Amino acid sequence: MQAEKLVRMANQIASFFKAQGSNAPAEVADHLVKFWDPRMRKAILAHVDQGGAGLDPVARQAVALLPRP
Template sequence: MSHDSVEKLVKMANQIGAFFAPQKTGAASGMAEHLRKFWTPHMRQEISNHVKHGGAGLDPIAIEAIKTLDAETTKGAA
């Protein structure tokens, strides 16, 4: 995936995170559920790889949500 594509995913993730931010508790889990339902596996993998390489440009809620997805994926594979 190109750098431009990752930038688009970062922008989208931050917008979704901003929507869930007012929920204070559960914002990251709500966002993770949204990503699970509406993002393709390829999109989730790309943003996960971005987080694993530092997650530049992502807001904290987005990073937490993506790490939550990663943990669920790892748990499901075990």
């Protein structure tokens, strides 16, 4: 899956959890672990390692919470 699509999806998830008033980064990370395929998580981690262009700050924080393979 292309990084652009993953960024868009992660940003949408971050927007949802920010609106809920919860601990958004942790909630986003939990969502990514539960619902994203391991290949998707690996790709978003690689995107962040390359600078993370386009990621919302909450999404970036969430990705930083993901376990590394």
